[in-house]
Amino acid sequence: MSTSETFTVGMMQGRLSEKPGQQLQSFPHAEWKEEFSRASNIGFGALEWLVDDLSESNPILSETCRNEIFRLAYKNQIRVESVCAHAFINGALLEESEKGERYRAFLVHLSVEAGKAGIRQIILPCMEQFSLNNPEKRRRFQQVYQKLSGRLRTEILLETDLAAEELKAFLDGFETKTPGICYDLGNAVALGFNPVYELEMLHPFIQEIHIKDRDCEGGLSRRVGEGHTPFREALETLKRLGWSGLCVFETPVFDNWEKEARNNLSVIQPLITSKIV
DSSP states (O other), X not given: OOBOSSEEEEEETTTTSOOTTSOTTSOOTTTTTHHHHHHHHXXXXXXXXXXXXSOTTSXXXXXXXXXXXXXXXXXXXXXXXXXXXXXXXXOXXXXXXXHHHHHHHHHHHHHHHHHHTTOOEEEEEEOGGGOOOSHHHHHHHHHHHHHHGGGOSSEEEEEEOOOHHHHHHHHHTOSSSOOEEEEEHHHHHHTTOOHHHHHHHHTTTEEEEEEOEEOSXXXXXXXXXXXXXXXXXXXXXXXXXXXXXXXXXXXXXXXXXXXXXXXXXXXXXXXXXXXXX
């Protein structure tokens, strides 16, 4: 199992399956069970669950399927403790409309049912249409979160496109329990941020790291190790700060999911296990 003293290395669902004609960020309905053994055989220690729509067909919402998740996780020694709630990237959670109410109800529903599966964290992708890039959106999110927080059975982590200073100021303004952060190293590089500086500022809030490699100009996704993401410096910074937690690959599969998964681990695992220079 790919677990160090401080970091557990996992893979986002859908990156260990063939999904011809489907979007990368879509739940692997045909092969989700097989992804447990594939993750274990390659050397990962965790899978991050993926919820890409509001359908009840996702196995995390079924008691029978949750029992199967427990069985597969135990058999393959794979942790399942977080959900990437990609379904919310359209920003509907903040809408003052019937659609918005439906999304808010689903978030509570997902949190309750995922909690039954041992999920500790739900990650909201606050990017694209869900970007919190202006004060009104941030005020609205605080309002929604405060209203829902008492009914949630998991922690909420925000994956945002905000610079560190703006994000910290936003989180410092919560009156109720503060959400945590899922920090994406590759996205930070593509946005022109300095991951080392941001990790130093935000690490008390960070509960999970997403790993991907992107170019600093244009943001193109690359194979891990071939882009501009400063993995060594970032991981050494986390170690120096005493951070511990889950590091999840959210990487493209290009033309061969197994080749990419093995490459991912071969590049990152030595950096995780090495001592700080």
